[in-house]
Amino acid sequence: PGARVVHESLAGRGGHRLRHKAHARPSAAGSIRGRRLDQKATLAYLTRAGAAPMPGPTTKKATKLADVQEKSRHAEGKGLQRPDGARHRATPHSGGTQRSRLGGFFGAYSNAVGRPCNGQLNLDKDKLRAAANGDTIIATFTNLEAADFALNWARQLQAVGLRSLIGVSAHLGPTLEQQMHSADAALFCASGQLFQINGQAGRWAEVPPLLRSGHNVLVSDSDIAWLRDPRPYFRAIEQAHPTVDFLLATDRAFNDYASAPLEVPSHGVSGDTRRGEDLDLEHAYASKISFNIGTLYLRGRSNETLCAMLEAWVESVKYDARGKPLPQLAHWDQEPINKLVLQQHISVDRTDHHLARVFNRRLAMGVLPMLQFTTSFTYFIHAARREQLRVQPYSLHAIFSHGKDRARKQFIFREEKLWYDDKAYYGDASSRYLSVELTWPQRLREEGGYELITLQQRDVQKAMQLASALNRTFVLPKLRCGERPMAYPCYGWYHRAMAYFGFATGARVPMPRLCPLYYWVQESRLLDLQKSSGGSFSFRESSFLENPRTFSPPGATSARLHVCARSSCSDSEAKEAGDAGGAVVSLRGPTNYATLLKAVAPVASARLLKVRHIGSLDIKDLPTFVPSSKQLKQAFESVAWCNPCPITRRPFNLQDFNHSEQRQLEQFCRVEARGRLGLTPYQTCCSPGPQGCRRCRPGERGTLNESELGWSSRSWLPLWARLRSPARFEKAGLEWRCTHPTCTGLDRVHFP
Structure with missing residues (x-):
């Protein structure tokens, strides 16, 4: 219950709340009624699948179970046939041509299924x-x-x-x-x-x-990319957990993934896996909120019982909760398989607490370490934690990326050089590229704030226009994120830091140092713009030039374009440009298209043009074929960003508030972090009552020593506490207090 309160408070409303129904709180009557319905439906599913029922009250269906089970067990040895001899239960479907599709993210049904x-x-x-x-x-x-x-x-x-x-x-x-x-x-x-x-x-x-x-x-x-051969890991798991029958993954999104090294008995197979090279399994029972069946390892030694479980999976996707046939089967197979088979009567394995007993305790199930058998979330967002543990990933599943379309999944793989495109995608001897270096001004680096994100987005948009104007393909940069911006993509509810009870120091997931592309760009919007531009705008992922499949002609050269803030480059700016090495050209910030072409003419043949200080660039007369700022903004504005520190359930969508309100919430992050670490005497205390929030009384809320912080909170709480306050807040000193409803608790609709 405590974890549920934390997650509900952090997740917010309007799609940002934790989406697992297991966390919902039904009414007493609804809970009893729902439980009875689930029991009846589950009994019917498991009866059809041949799984033995758990002991319980006698029902009309239960009186017939013995005969059904006997016939089902007999059928186990004869393939997937049911007692009546049919191979599969006939499932109705819409009339006309039989249609085939792959469910999940692969869109609508297609009649053209091939020969x-x-x-x-x-x-x-x-x-x-x-x-x-x-x-x-x-x-x-x-x-x-x-x-x-x-x-x-x-x-x-x-x-x-x-x-x-x-x-x-x-x-x-x-x-x-x-x-x-x-x-x-x-x-x-x-x-x-x-x-x-x-x-x-x-x-x-x-x-x-x-x-x-x-x-x-x-x-x-x-939609999984395998980075390493997983068989040595599976063999090591079979030695460390000899009773395990099958392995799968989990959809839990939190900090405390398995971090203990896998210990293989000394009599294990030499050279497979040594202690410290890999992680041990997650605790299966604790992962039961949602098991992910996208990776499923089945041991051949348990094949007949596993086949019976798979038959239960098949039955679970045929019918809805009331036993009514689903014409096209369950659209998302994982949900009924979880609810009606894997989660039913699950228990901790008495002989191995890493494992869970499922399918009426007939099978021992293990959950793979999510920092190594990764989703997009555990691969990108938890990259620093994996590096800290010095382990390498085995696979990347392109899910948990806040989108299921093809473009998103493909760019997740492209970003890590894991997608195989056609040869033409990788260019030829005539291909020319442009990249941009993103920098943070010293003042913003010291103060932090959302402006660190918007500044980079504006620079990227300018670089895209410049690349189009120069007929070059734009190579996307890596967006610098981390904790200084005090902002996160709003759908990433796990980055919330505050609730009415204060900082969720252990629950908040740290922001990655470099954001993956799906955190800040809607890839499909850029693809649409590329398609509609008629060839005048094209882009590639940030890792494109390091991809071994990218064409790199012998003697390929690179050059730099240094944009100066004034009408002419100062001596220090010229020196900075020269120190970068390679051919260098300079251009004053405010300019026109003809001057731009003249300035870059000496390096026109360079395969790659690297641009520095593009924020100073302002081209007055861009050609009409160059995408407009409005068109480019759409690809960025479709990703909303939130401040992590409101105490209300409602998330603080930064685009919905003006500059002054944004800065006030950022100062609230700084001040509360200082108070939590005891650097200042004040913290905010809130209660669900009408008084809202106030300054804590002495001793009402304890402080934390930085050395006592866990690995996750150590990455953000001290940093926020040490960010410099902007001048407008420094004048108020310790007397400053946030007056916005999202930090006073006076927004009664969304508080607590």
Whole structure:
């Protein structure tokens, strides 16, 4: 309950509250009624799936369970057949052409699913043996819509020396199929009716044949990039936790991910994994708020019981909570699989507290360390924590990035050089690029504030216009974030710092030093602008020039453009430009298009033009083909930023408040941080009553010693406390108090 209060207070309203229903507080009557409904629905699901029920009160359905269970267990040894002999339960679907899609982020249904599978794609023992990596099969599923992700997935596995197996709903065409074969991926026909209806939810009916081959099976979503061979880790886990039957991930978003080193018994396989190289498992029971099934490792030794569990998964996606058939299966398969199978009667494993017993205690489940088997959240936002622990990631799942569209997922991979584009994307000998160096003025660096973000955004927009005017492709920079701006993208509720009870020192997730692209740009907006510009505007991700696939001609050169703030460059500015090395040209800030072209003519042949101090640039007569500031702003303004320190439930969206109000909340962050660390005698105390907030009485709220802070709060609380107050606040000294409703508690609609 305490954690629930913290998360609800930090998350805010309007989509920023923690979105897991497990945190909701139903009324007493609703709670009882909902519990009864869940029990009935779950009993029906598990009965159909062949799972034994937990002991409980006798019901009409329960009296028939013995016969059903016996028939279901008998069916386990004969594939996925039900007692009546049918391979799958017939599930109705909308009339007309049978439609196929991959659920999740892959958009609408598509009738054009390709030519049906034939004998060439049949799954047999020889194909399984050829596709296996020793004792492990690595598989994913796809259709024509998602084939580019499956191809990228296979290429990443090939890059780390692994073969793969891809289940397809229909032929993908000779070009795609040849590319997949070239990536060491074998294709097989996953032609079951459920997979044809819904590739996301229906894929689980296609997994048991892989598992019954006797191999371990790693089932992976295709929007995962594998950075290292995970098999040594799995083998080490089997030694450290010998009773584990399967492994998956979790969607928990917090600070306290597993950080203990994995300890392998001394009699383990030599050279696989040594203590300290990898992390141990998360605590499975504590992760039960939401298990992520995008990465699923199944041990071959438990294949029959695992197949029975997968059949329960299949049943869970066929019906809604009232037992009514879903025509297209569950759109998001993870939710019913969690609620109706994995979370039902889950308990801590008595012999190994890292594991949880699920499926009527018939299986031991482990949760992979999320700092190594990462989502976008644990890969980018927790990068500093992973570096601190000196461990390397195994995979990157392009989820938890506040968007499911293709562009977002592709740029997450591109940013880390993990997406394989067509050859033309990487340029040729004629390609020319422009990059920009983002800097912070000394005053803002000392004071901090949201202006550190908006200043960089304006510089990026100017650089985009300059690149277009010079017919160069713009290479996006890395946005400098960290804690000085005292701001975060509003959807990142886990960056909230304050609530009515004060600082959430242990709960707040620190901001990353460099923000990933999805934190500050709407990629699809830039792609639309690039498409509509007719070639006059193009851009690439920040890592593009370091990508080994990018074309780099012999003798490629780079040059610098130094923008001076005045009509002519001073001696110190000229020296600064020269010290940078390479060919250098200078340009005064206010200028026109003709002067710009003349200034950069000496370095026109340079492959890369690096620009410094672009904030001073002001081109009066940009050509009409250059995107306008208004067009470019749309890609940035679609990402809202919030201040982390309001005590109200309502988030403080910085775009909704004027400059003065923004600065007042930033000063509140500084002052409260100083008080919390005992650097000043004052802190704010709030209560849910009508009095709102006031200065704490002596001893009412204790202070923290900086040395006592945990790793997460140590990265932001001392920094805020040491930021210099702007002159307007310094005059008030210790008597200054925030008067805005979001820090006084007088906004009764949103407080507490």
